[in-house]
Amino acid sequence: MAAAGLPPPPPPGAPPLSASIASPVRTSASWRESLSRDGVFYAFVAPFAILTILFGLWPIILSIQVSFTASATALKPNAAYVGFENYRAIFADPVFLASLGRTLAYTAAAVVANVAFALAVALLLDSKLIGRGRTFFKVAVFLPVVTPDVAGYVVWKWLYDRSFGAVNAALDLIGLPAFGGLASVGTVTIAILIAELWKHAGFYVIIFLANLAIRDRALDEAAAIDGATAWQRLVHVTLPQLRPALVINGVYALIQFLKTFTVVVVMTKGGPADTTNFVSYYAYQLFDQGRYGEATAMATVLFGIVAVLALTAYGIGERGDRR
């Protein structure tokens, strides 16, 4: 149900009630009247609720339930419950622990790289230096976001290929040493990070651009008149105003990269030597081998990490906003 191409947004805070159509019932009509009006809203929300429950909440509950059963019996009507055995097993599995560490490290690197790159591109495109052609540049960077991920990664897979690929041919042309691409342990992580950056960065760019568009330019001009350098203005005037976009992009990227999956399925299958065997892919492999209990236990752990990190990051952002 979650859109594949896009990371889900953080849970938004409640909007100020006074500015919303949510309030009229409470403020202008009596409580009794509002109750009588609920019925029709139940009707409006029913299809949405049914789909959310059937294809969202129910599978999650099933999945968590399966994580407490023995794999061999997991899908049978009388599944054998084994308590936390699957959780104990995965935390005793060196491959899982390595995979978890790798996932966290990759996520950290990918979040920083994507947000920093997107910020740089957004500042460039927003600057007065770029006038004509701005839309073209924006479209170019954003196009991969709406390109089907399987297609994009298939192309990147072959771009990196040492026989077919354009990457090494280009490096060779300009006299640089060959890039190991997906084939070597030392380069595979950076290789998929680049492909993922190509796929996702455009999204973060437009968030930054949207934020830049509503910033108070007068502050910048005032600082310039006061003799601040461009760098000082960026750090002390522009960046603080970009706090909302930084928080949103940070949380989105965090959730996105913790769940890194399609790129691995298409490009590396977890290799070489398990270097890109991230948690979601490892769990999926166990699924395919019928080890449902351990796979769903891993899914639950990853779910917990995503939820905690996303809520924490969002909480930090919220506190900052209120300061």
Place this chain on the structure above:
Amino acid sequence: MRLGTLFAGAAVGLLLAAAPARAQELTVWHDLGDNGTQWFERLGAEFAKTNPGVTVKASSFPTDQWFGRVISALNTDTAPDLIYNNYERVIRIQTQTGKVSDLKGALGAITDKGFLAEDDLRVATFGGKMIILPVQRVQMALGVRKSWLDKVGETFPATWADVQRVAVKFREGDPDGNGKADTFAMALQAAKPRDLIHMLDLFTFGSGLRHTLVDPQGTIVIDEPEHAKVLVEFLKTYTTYGYVSPDTINHTFTDMYQLIEGGRGGMFRVGDWNVKKWDSQAIKGDFVVGPWPKFKADRGNAVVIGGMRGIAVPENSPKKALATAFAQFMLTKPAQQASLELVGAAVRKDLDTAALSDRQKFFADAKGTLVAYDFPESVHSWYPELEAAFHRKLMTALAAPPKDFEAFVKETAAEMRDLKAKLAAK
């Protein structure tokens, strides 16, 4: 009353007449690609001659998808009527689901089955059940680009020394004549656990040895001198020798095929199922097929039998009786002839091979020595886990080649012994 009986009788008669003609569809899930789907379509048409109204709907899935799909379908009672794959994959389905039915009775009912040897039936049996009817013997040989051999003035390499000499010429002698040093001596695979071990199996069994990692008594054999030699040469082939594309560590069989069919790799695995396509497309017949290289002068080398592909009927197959009848039908002569023609493999020996190419005949007539896999997973329940650890260990050596491969093999053997003891104690 009589009128009523008459009507009832007529109704029953109509039903009986209609029943066989009622359209019934048998679904088969396999992983043989379009060739396989065509084969099942032809089998379906043939089967319909004796079973009017029956059609066969075959779906091909990439192997990893096939696993996940079959396992979850059998576990949730949404099984297809039939599944088709290598015996060891069906074993995995059986261990995960316990829902592959016993076909002993079905085989017993077949009179014309003299072509199935004791070994074939042993492979088909797991945990006392006959989980597949063996339909195709899986043979794998060494293939070499004919035009490349001609260009560098060599013939089909028989010994490992020959392979090494040819390999260097293939890499450096511009065998495809395009003026660039862009060819690889060999096209191999390593990305997934099975990929690498499978290649090692070919080297090992092809050299005449009988076990890759462990023998039936459970002894780890990899550091025994003859085994160690093959393993070391195998690892060096992937690493220090530079015979393969540097991407090989990450190559699945798809990538391997890309190199073979794209004319980049000179020596490669040829499976019986590859020949039909390679005779007409891609390589267009520009290859010679022979047994795997000899590693020791006094030990015969061989073509490797990678077990059997066979048809299995899930316990919860929706049309189990009809599915079983179809499985039996797959061993009849017309079905086997179609198998040979469309997929390049069969188990019957009385088939017409006149129309086949030399390369197809190489497999169909099975003239050379054949060495079969040892099927340790059917003897040792802990084998899959041990093999997974073995694969991981080998992958570390490919990712960062050790200075001393002999020492690496010793160290690996010690680790495998420890792990085996632990797993066997479970």
Place this chain on the structure above:
Amino acid sequence: MTASWPARLCAYAAASLIALLFLYPYWWMVLGAFRTTEAVMTAPLRLWPESLDLSVFGTIARVGGAPLWRYAANSVLITTASTVLAVLVTALGAYAIVRRHGHRVFDALRYGFLLTIMYPYMLLVIPVYIVMYKLGLLGSYTGMVLFLALGPIQFFLFEQFFRSIPPEVIEAAIIDGASEWQILFRVVLPMATPIVATVSIITFLLNWAQWFPVLVVSRSPDTYTLPVALLTINGELGTNFQGIMALAVLTTIPVTIVFLLAQKRVMAGMADGAVKG
């Protein structure tokens, strides 16, 4: 304050380089589809095909046992149906949740929905398979369409829009004695045309790319969409590079066209759905 021309030149050079790097894979993909495998290996960087080799569309006419046109038709059917359903269901749902903000049931539903977004959805494969099985939807288009009808960005865009409607408008209608149905159809929906268009386009783009649910719910390649067929050919026996690139082109072209025609709306919509969410 006008920028100096050397600074402008540098900025344009940097922007052009980035755009080039982002667009090059597309061109390489298109070339790969029309050049023979041998030609690509000989000269991977060539910027123009030697000759237009169209043979590949013959070799990918059938993939995994089903004809190519079937995958394309499935893509169109599943994407269109799920988009229509998504807009209807999400618009009504978000509207009710916004109007009943503060009501325990509606707030709980909202949080339930947010929770489902955080789950690593690729790991829903087995439970979703079981759910589809229990509902008798395995292998059916219905199952795929229903599953694809919910997405976070659609919900947030509608929620944002409904929150932005001035309370006075609704209050006035209530005071005039309008029923909720009348308010919805006479007051809210006429205002919502632009957002419906935005959500429709974005949903179409996102659902076109979906491969995992389609793969999970399918019982045979007959219900695969183009991206799933691409994944299959990528993992199939002895496939060819040219065929993969050609299928990638077919998978990419429709969304590229839709996006280019509506780029402004799509980018603004996606930013809105995220920022205001």
